[in-house]
Ligand code: EZ4
């Protein structure tokens with residue numbers, strides 16, 4: 133089944149998404165998500181200039197060979213831009229294979245390991261009171277796991293929210309350049325345990341809670357945070373320190389039994405290998421999009437399963453519904469699935485462009501069985517929402533030093 137055409141779309145139904153559509157000689161098409169937050173157009177160029185011309189005429193069924201052709205064959209194997217591009221191609225080919233086989237992709241992986249996908253939602257706020265109010269709403273909606281992020285008092289508009297956008301801290305605003313935020317580790321460390329203490333006092337211990345540190349601590353600070361949070365029994369803390377140096381996680385591990393999650397920025401299995409083999413983390417956060425597609429992610433899952441490490445794919449708002457649906461299939465299959473980050477059912481604009489259906493019942497996300505991923509992309513609707521350059525905030529210490537986001 134030859135590849136006839138590959139189209140790359142950039143649209144902004146609320147925020148920027150890059151979508152790949154591969155069309156075969158019998159007009160079957162498949163979709164992939166190539167969104168790389170704040171660097172979207174680099175991926176578009178990589179796809180259009182360097183990948184698309186090589187794939188026209190190739191057999192769409194040869195997913196494994198095409199993956200290696202794009203990875204090893206490029207000579208420059210890794211890097212976020214190239215991996216997002218390869219990931220989208222790989223996703224689109226799996227979508228096609230599912231459609232040609234008249235099967236949902238999870239069937240091609242070996243079938244379902246569970247009835248639904250456990251998800252965690254987000255509760256954010258500018259005060260503890262506001263976060264807890266949002267947490268209460270999430271629990272009423274049926275969430276069984278929730279991530280809590282809160283603005284740190286006296287560090288205006290920082291972590292957890294973005295000034296004037298109370299409900300989320302990473303929305304892409306109208307500003308053409310990155311907004312700046314301030315960070316104080318001392319204020320953060322003095323505050324965060326109180327957030328979880330109050331959450332437990334109000335809602336008890338049945339609801340699973342987690343927290344994203346966004347790599348803002350050093351290993352010894354993160355060790356202390358993990359210990360301070362032990363009484364509140366978190367599902368995990370995410371990215372307590374940067375992942376470039378895997379051994380940072382060894383230090384944290386030796387000090388605390390608070391579970392650890394990392395890897396939303398891993399591009400390959402090699403990035404994750406040392407942490408997994410040493411059992412320094414409990415959850416791998418790599419998304420199908422940013423991990424290079426389903427082909428490498430199923431290898432990552434199988435490798436992690438040897439070491440009691442579970443999959444918890446990144447599901448932030450900058451991953452499109454195509455990625456969410458790919459995760460549904462991956463998570464239904466992966467024997468060592470843990471939890472899926474899920475930011476909700478989308479805005480009217482988003483749902484005008486991407487057509488998909490998921491349903492939350494008692495903390496689990498369900499979908500209907502459809503061939504491929506079960507998601508569609510409305511090219512006409514997408515034209516109404518043109519791309520606009522925008523960025524995540526950057527983060528500085530109070531003295532101005534540029535810090536980790
Ligand atoms: O900041 O996806 O766990 N979720 C996250 C995200 C990331 C963004 C970066 O593009 O850390 O919200």
Ligand code: CO
Nearest residue numbers: 344370371396
């Ligand atoms: Co994260």
